[in-house]
Amino acid sequence: MSGATMAAAPAISREIPAAPDIETDVLVIGAGACGLTAALAAHDAGAEVVVVERDASPSGSTSMSSGFIPAPATAAQRAAGISDDDAGRFAADIQAKAKGTANEALVALAAREIGPALDWLADAHGLEWQVLTDFLYPGHSRHRMHAVPERTGEALLARLIAAVEAAGIPLVTEAHAQVLHLDEAGTVRAVTLARxxxxxxxxxxxxxVLACNGYGGNPELVARFIPGMAGALYYGHAGNTGDAVLWGEAMGAARWQLSGCQGHGSLAHPHGVLISWALMMEGAIQVNAEGRRFSNEHGGYSEQAVNVLAQPGGIAWNILDGRLHAFAQGFPDYRDAVAAGAIREAQDIPTLAAATGLAESALRETLETTAEFAAGRKADPFGRDFTGRPSLQAPFYAVKVTGALFHTQGGLGIDESARVLAEDGSTFPNLFAAGGAACGVSGPDISGYLSGNGLLTAIAFGRIAGNSAASLRH
Known part of the structure; x- marks a missing residue:
């Protein structure tokens, strides 16, 4: 859920309003990808649905993301000529990235359900998916990243909003859910909104259905659960203040792997524009203020946030060349970075050093050494395989970046119907959670985040939550 200002703390009440203003079968809190997917699923299952959103216009983490969703065995993937991917392979990739620490049941559920969810959104609600086949994100063994044609999270959200509007589902904005009213059995009977x-x-x-994302916008909770990212730049929506986690804590709900999160080691500084990690996968490098590489850039962009923040000043420089600059024009965020003046061009190493303020001798040594790696004459001490891509050649391009926290991955414990679990393992009768409000599939560490895990659980678990919630309408 979105929103830029801190409001009253979320609360639990045992008083049930005698005369509510509105009644509905399914109430969804949050109008990001998760909440809108849940609303569409509940509507398609025959329920009356209302979505409430704290912002005047829905935006949230979905619109700030790349909008890329990993999924196996979809119609779009088959149309792209990829026929050897399946849920088992995808689940193995997720667990490999998380080093086996992600919740096994949730991983299997997400990997199994995301493909049918994307196909359903296409068939029933007109969303158009394209599979990105020009690069592999770290940790994915197949091309399975799906995007709408515009390749932005903002466009993905706009298409979901259009689908909700076409379905006639009320979307109430400037409605900040603050109090959950529960009876003695733990059933949610009503929600009070600030207007x-x-x-x-x-x-x-x-x-x-709680679809109100995580707690990245709550510095106190970040310091409490992810101390390694306390004080890091937060590049998520300011309204992600942990309402679901705080409600869960107050009502005795299970909360799993709250230290899990997604970072990113390539946010243009100070412009605040995301620079796609696809550039690293295709041959770009990162150097620190000394002009030297400091890590294996193919390890993953999430944990790279920690690596970048550990460098002098907490900054790094992405170094690429004309080939990669041309490739990057296919990403709207990169074009935005160019328009913002974040990308610096240099015709040779001396001008690259002048443009970045980095030592020419160190830059030259770094570029010559990586050329040796690309030619296979030397092995990278950080373990990156440079072969298969050409070495960087003039003209060069550079962008100053920093590491940032994008969103949290831990959350409320849920079962396979997305029903929220209590600490004792029982379930709350009619409370569901998905997306950033629920535990994700990245495990407890920042390094466990596999590209796309956020939107993966937003849409896969959002659809499950909507279907499950609709079953209680009678």
Whole structure:
């Protein structure tokens, strides 16, 4: 869920409103990819649905993301000529990245359900998917990254909003959910919302779906659960203040792997524009303020946030060349970085040094050494395989970047129906969670994040949550 200002702390009440303002079968809190997917699923299952969103216009983490969703065995993947991918292979890739620490049941569930979810969104709601086949993101053994034609998270969200509007599902904005009203059995009976001008409204529901993302926008919770990222630049939506986690804590819900998160080691600084990690996979390098490489850039962009932040000043420089600069024009974020003046061009190493303020001798040594790696004459001490891609050649391009926290991956414990679990393993009768509100599939460490894991669980678990919630409408 989005929103730029801190409001009253989320609360639990045992008082049930006698006369709610609105009644609905399924209430969804949050209008990102997760909440909108849940709403569409519940609607398609025959339920009356209302979505509430704290912002005046939905945006949130979805619109700030690349919009790329990994999925195996989809119609779009088969149309791209990829027929040897399946849920088992995808689950193995997820666990390999998380070093076996991700919740096994949730990994299997996400890998199994995401393909059918994307096909359903295409067939039932007109979303158009393209599989990106020009590069592999770290950790993926097959080309399975799906995107809408515009290749942005903003466009993905716009298409989901259009589908919700076409389905006639009410989307109530400037409605900040603050109080969950539970009866003695733990059933959510209603939710109180803060409205513009200090007003309050209450919506009664037969089922509630929490799709209000994680807690990256709450510095206290970040320091508490992810101390290694305390003080790091947060590049998620400011409204992700941990409402679901705080509600769960107050009501005795299970909370799993709260230290899990997604970072990114390539955020243009100070411009705040994401620079696609596809450039690293295709041959770019990162150097620190001394002009030297400091890691294996193919390890993954999430843990690279920690590596970059550990460098002098917490910054690094992405170094690429004309070939990669041309390749990067296919990414809207990169074009935005060019327009913002974040990309610096140099015709040779001396001008590259002048443009970046880096030592010419160190830059020259770094580029000559990586050329040796690309030719196979030397092995990279950090373990990166440079063969298969040409070495960097003038003209050069550079962008100053920093590491950032993008979003959290831990959250409420859920079962295979996306129903929220209590600490004792029982379930709450009508409470569901998905996306950033629920535990994800990245394990407890920043290094466990496989590219696309955020939107993977937003859409896969969002659809499950919507279907499950709709079953309680009678």
């Amino acid at each position: 513009p001008g200090g007003g309050r409204e209450t919506i009664a529901c037969k089922a509630l």
